[in-house]
Amino acid sequence: PTIYGITPTYSRLAQKADLTxxxxxxxxxxxxxxxxxxxxxxxxxxxxxxxxxxxxxxxHLNIKTHRTKHSTVMDINICLFKTxxxxxxxxxxxxxxxxxxxxxxxxxxxxxxxxxxxxVYFMDDDNTYSLKVFDEMRKVKNVGVWPVGIVGGMRxxxxxxxxxxxxxxxAWWKPFRPFPIDMAGFAIxxxxxxxHPEAKFSRKVQSGFQESEILxxxxxxxxxxxxxxxxxxxxxxxxxxxxxxxxxxxxxxxPPVPDDHIEV
Ligand code: UGA
Ligand code: MN
Numbered sequence: 001p002t003i004y005g006i007t008p009t010y011s012r013l014a015q016k017a018d019l020t021x022x023x024x025x026x027x028x029x030x031x032x033x034x035x036x037x038x039x040x041x042x043x044x045x046x047x048x049x050x051x052x053x054x055x056x057x058x059x060h061l062n063i064k065t066h067r068t069k070h071s072t073v074m075d076i077n078i079c080l081f082k083t084x085x086x087x088x089x090x091x092x093x094x095x096x097x098x099x100x101x102x103x104x105x106x107x108x109x110x111x112x113x114x115x116x117x118x119x120v121y122f123m124d125d126d127n128t129y130s131l132k133v134f135d136e137m138r139k140v141k142n143v144g145v146w147p148v149g150i151v152g153g154m155r156x157x158x159x160x161x162x163x164x165x166x167x168x169x170x171a172w173w174k175p176f177r178p179f180p181i182d183m184a185g186f187a188i189x190x191x192x193x194x195x196h197p198e199a200k201f202s203r204k205v206q207s208g209f210q211e212s213e214i215l216x217x218x219x220x221x222x223x224x225x226x227x228x229x230x231x232x233x234x235x236x237x238x239x240x241x242x243x244x245x246x247x248x249x250x251x252x253x254x255p256p257v258p259d260d261h262i263e264v
Pocket of ligand 2: 125
């Protein structure tokens with residue numbers, strides 16, 4: 001089966017570094033189709049060139065997040081409050097519109113495709129992926145799950161497995177989530193999206209519920225297929241790139257040589 005990796009991305013100083021690292025991992029994955037969706041009103045040259053030069057099979061899309069349109073004032077306030085409190089941005093869901101656009105594209109693509117076999121994997125652009133995680137997801141029948149390293153305040157967040165079935169979860173952050181699993185911890189049979197065209201992400205759910213929102217269309221806990229050696233191996237890490245701090249050239253005593261013409 002083809003792996004459809006769905007990656008939202010947005011413009012920032014470390015974007016090219018993150019996308020370079022990810023694309024060079026993906027160069028080693030067979031039968032991979034990368035769907036990259038820019039969070040922007042127009043496609044950027046930086047991403048277009050990076051994709052072209054990667055020699056990967058890819059689809060380049062874009063849609064800008066309209067935070068104010070979709071979020072209530074209360075949502076935004078809670079988001080800002082928690083962000084300042086915990087110094088993290090994971091409370092304001094990102095990637096919703098981008099992943100939904102990719103799913104729309106995928107359905108159109110599969111309807112015309114001769115071979116509809118495939119698996120969908122939602123990939124942050126700054127995570128770290130072992131090639132082994134892609135081998136695991138080729139075994140997916142409907143929905144496969146596996147551990148994710150360094151996420152949700154834990155060394156590893158993972159489904160607990162008893163007699164080859166998911167019996168519970170080891171998760172500390174919002175353990176009451178219907179599926180306390182990070183986006184990087186599951187993959188879904190692509191054909192199922194044709195059977196459930198209504199399946200999509202939603203801005204109406206509280207933070208951390210995006211994964212549950214999409215999974216609920218396809219599985220209950222009992223249906224989940226534990227992979228990565230019965231969920232005992234970590235093949236993906238929820239790494240996050242630190243926001244770089246750059247000196248303001250205008251405030252430097254000896255002004256540096258201008259570098260605006262150089263893509264970083
Ligand atoms: C966690 C989860 O791992 C993400 O899958 C989930 O989308 C996110 O929380 C969330 O719900 O906000 P985290 O590391 O906090 O991940 O999020 P980011 O890596 O900053 O963002 C997830 C993806 O969305 C990335 O590929 C990023 O490039 C993209 N993104 C982020 C945008 O397209 N626009 C933004 O404004 C921010
Ligand atoms: Mn991330």
